[in-house]
Amino acid sequence: MGNFHLVRRADYSIKRVIIYYLIGILISLSIGAILLMSLNINPIEYYSRMLSMGLIGNKFAYKNVESLIKIFVPLLITSLALGLAFKMRFWNIGGEGEFLAGAICASVVAFNSKGMNPFLTVLLMCIAAMLSAGLIGLAVAALKVKFNTNETLMTLMLNYIMLYVIKYLGDTKADWNFFLREDSDRPIFGEFPENAEMGGITIGFFTLQYSLIVAVILTVLIYFYIKKTKQGYEISVVGDSAATAKYAGMNVSWIVLRTMFISASLIGLAAGLATSTAGTVSDSITNNVGWTGIIVAWLSKLSIPAIFVTSILISVLQYGCRAAATQYPAIDQNFADILQGIILFSVLVTDFAATFRIAKREEASNG
Amino acid sequence: MAELEVITLFLFSVIVYSIPLLYGTAGEIMIEKSGSLNLGVEGTMAIGAVTGYVVACRTNSLFVGVLVAFLAAAVVGAAFAFFTVTLQANQNVTGLTITTFGVAFYFFLGNGLSNSAGGWPMLGDTTLAAQFAGIEIPLLSKIPVIGKVLFSHNILVYLAVVIAVLMWLYFAKTVPGLKLRSIGENPGAADSLGINVTLYKYIHIMLGSGIMGIGGLYMGLNMGGTFEGSNCWINGYGWIAIALVIFANWSPARAIVGTVVFGLFNSLRVYNVAFATTFPGALGWLNKIPAHFFSALPFIITLIVLILSSMRKNSSSGEPAAIGRNYYREDR
Numbered sequence: 001m002g003n004f005h006l007v008r009r010a011d012y013s014i015k016r017v018i019i020y021y022l023i024g025i026l027i028s029l030s031i032g033a034i035l036l037m038s039l040n041i042n043p044i045e046y047y048s049r050m051l052s053m054g055l056i057g058n059k060f061a062y063k064n065v066e067s068l069i070k071i072f073v074p075l076l077i078t079s080l081a082l083g084l085a086f087k088m089r090f091w092n093i094g095g096e097g098e099f100l101a102g103a104i105c106a107s108v109v110a111f112n113s114k115g116m117n118p119f120l121t122v123l124l125m126c127i128a129a130m131l132s133a134g135l136i137g138l139a140v141a142a143l144k145v146k147f148n149t150n151e152t153l154m155t156l157m158l159n160y161i162m163l164y165v166i167k168y169l170g171d172t173k174a175d176w177n178f179f180l181r182e183d184s185d186r187p188i189f190g191e192f193p194e195n196a197e198m199g200g201i202t203i204g205f206f207t208l209q210y211s212l213i214v215a216v217i218l219t220v221l222i223y224f225y226i227k228k229t230k231q232g233y234e235i236s237v238v239g240d241s242a243a244t245a246k247y248a249g250m251n252v253s254w255i256v257l258r259t260m261f262i263s264a265s266l267i268g269l270a271a272g273l274a275t276s277t278a279g280t281v282s283d284s285i286t287n288n289v290g291w292t293g294i295i296v297a298w299l300s301k302l303s304i305p306a307i308f309v310t311s312i313l314i315s316v317l318q319y320g321c322r323a324a325a326t327q328y329p330a331i332d333q334n335f336a337d338i339l340q341g342i343i344l345f346s347v348l349v350t351d352f353a354a355t356f357r358i359a360k361r362e363e364a365s366n367g
Numbered sequence: 368m369a370e371l372e373v374i375t376l377f378l379f380s381v382i383v384y385s386i387p388l389l390y391g392t393a394g395e396i397m398i399e400k401s402g403s404l405n406l407g408v409e410g411t412m413a414i415g416a417v418t419g420y421v422v423a424c425r426t427n428s429l430f431v432g433v434l435v436a437f438l439a440a441a442v443v444g445a446a447f448a449f450f451t452v453t454l455q456a457n458q459n460v461t462g463l464t465i466t467t468f469g470v471a472f473y474f475f476l477g478n479g480l481s482n483s484a485g486g487w488p489m490l491g492d493t494t495l496a497a498q499f500a501g502i503e504i505p506l507l508s509k510i511p512v513i514g515k516v517l518f519s520h521n522i523l524v525y526l527a528v529v530i531a532v533l534m535w536l537y538f539a540k541t542v543p544g545l546k547l548r549s550i551g552e553n554p555g556a557a558d559s560l561g562i563n564v565t566l567y568k569y570i571h572i573m574l575g576s577g578i579m580g581i582g583g584l585y586m587g588l589n590m591g592g593t594f595e596g597s598n599c600w601i602n603g604y605g606w607i608a609i610a611l612v613i614f615a616n617w618s619p620a621r622a623i624v625g626t627v628v629f630g631l632f633n634s635l636r637v638y639n640v641a642f643a644t645t646f647p648g649a650l651g652w653l654n655k656i657p658a659h660f661f662s663a664l665p666f667i668i669t670l671i672v673l674i675l676s677s678m679r680k681n682s683s684s685g686e687p688a689a690i691g692r693n694y695y696r697e698d699r
Contacts, residue, residue, distance in 0.1 A: 164663035341468025
């Protein structure tokens with residue numbers, strides 16, 4: 001670069017960031033359009049079909065909204081939970097594994113709950129899921145605190161270990177395996193008894209699931225937890241500098257253990273709600289929220305309101321691609337992942353442009 | 368004789384299935400030695416695989432395919448370097464996004480071609496398939512058992528071993544290798560010694576990614592080049608490669624041993640029944656172990672290695688000290 005170098009912008013304006021983000025999204029959609037055109041698909045037609053999610057002129061549009069909510073709720077809660085850990089600079093990329101652990105334990109409750117009170121069943125499912133996922137998070141945090149074991153790699157390994165645990169449960173026909181359907185010779189995951197299924201408020205044809213209400217309340221609670229409580233403040237101090245936190249008299253180890261337990265058990269809660277909503281369990285129950293949640297949290301710069309909005313947008317993207325896939329055989333829902341990736345990359349570039357500017361050398365040496 | 372045959376076939380398949388891991392692992396070691404943790408191995412391999420394979424089929428040349436797989440993956444590496452080195456973006460997030468994007472790109476291209484007029488290119492009886500066939504090394508391949516197991520593979524198997532050995536020499540014996548390792552340990556100190564940290568990182572991230580890409584192509588060819596809408600060729604091997612880097616203690620030479628060990632589990636998953644029936648007395652118990660356990664074993668072992676090595680805190684660990692952290696000169 002010679003005479004030029006990068007300087008952090010002194011004036012940070014939220015307006016500029018938003019404009020730059022929008023430019024980033026536009027660029028990504030244009031790149032996506034080029035990809036679509038390479039397959040001889042009219043991008044405007046595809047995008048409008050994707051964004052309308054099959055709602056327009058559909059008598060059963062309420063069903064689409066319900067499906068969208070099913071994607072949205074676990075993604076939102078997982079992203080919030082991951083954001084909490086990331087704020088502390090704790091790399092919990094084990095969302096998938098924690099989610100699966102939660103889903104397995106929630107299903108243990110569900111499959112053995114015949115005849116129980118529905119509210120109690122779902123509550124117990126969520127508690128079981130939260131405890132199991134939370135304990136995994138706690139174990140990882142304990143190793144990190146005690147031996148400084150790399151948490152990124154630990155949680156990564158746990159993702160795959162849990163994946164094979166659930167695959168094992170789904171593939172093994174045995175007397176003890178209550179996860180499977182009894183009336184089938186092939187191993188297939190069974191369905192929960194009715195009392196383990198998520199209920200909701202019925203408005204006309206539309207059912208507003210309780211899980212959505214839980215998720216919205218949770219968003220508000222976490223917002224206040226981070227902004228207004230001492231514990232929330234401690235998380236950001238540890239994230240900025242563990243040394244500062246230590247010299248300020250904070251018990252860093254305790255904060256890490258506590259936050260990681262909360263983060264992982266929230267992912268467990270997402271799993272509990274998702275299994276109850278699905279009425280069954282499978283190895284694809286996570287819908288990749290453990291991975292997508294990382295992208296959502298990062299796109300949102302770990303801000304809680306932004307995570308809420310981004311989760312909606314990504315859910316629309318995912319569900320829209322799924323809905324459009326019925327019309328375009330050449331493109332399946334993976335196109336959502338491509339767009340997600342391009343959006344993140346574009347936003348990384350525009351975000352950089354919003355925080356840094358190019359300055360002349362001499363100007364910098366004076367300043 | 369049947370017993371010996373089962374053992375020979377088993378060991379042969381160990382080599383066949385561990386080689387893509389060696390490409391992925393060696394590539395990731397090179398990147399991690401420069402102080403960057405790239406979690407995009409799976410996606411990088413997927414992009415290298417699908418582009419390399421399609422071009423290899425069009426040109427009917429393995430050499431061109433390898434070159435394109437290398438270059439395509441190196442471009443992905445350049446993107447990783449651009450985001451994490453130049454733009455200072457977070458390495459974990461960038462790497463994971465590369466994986467999401469890469470695997471999705473694999474399906475995008477695969478589905479797109481399968482639904483196009485020409486259809487998905489098939490390997491079949493092409494010259495390409497002949498080029499990928501096993502090469503019996505004269506004399507050596509005539510040795511019983513070992514000859515078949517070690518010296519009758521396709522050219523990419525040998526290439527992987529050559530790359531790993533060369534990389535080991537590069538780190539241990541050459542000046543650029545030493546400089547690279549110093550960047551991984553302490554980029555600030557390396558910078559003050561006049562080493563161009565940015566350039567070194569770019570070159571080695573791209574080289575490492577390119578090597579992964581060849582591994583991806585190998586996997587595609589090994590699967591006969593058939594595209595399925597549900598399963599990616601790479602099928603989690605990228606993640607095992609990341610695990611293997613830890614198991615190999617960041618040494619390309621140990622990575623060769625490590626890949627064979629991990630390949631052993633992988634092949635046991637397929638061969639456990641054959642073993643149990645051929646040696647009912649000694650190995651009958653293998654039948655009772657679920658296949659999923661062997662699939663999970665690489666991750667379980669890596670988790671244990673990870674925890675144990677952090678408990679011992681020994682100085683012989685090959686983990687670069689500055690791994691995962693971006694280097695911003697003006698924050699020094």
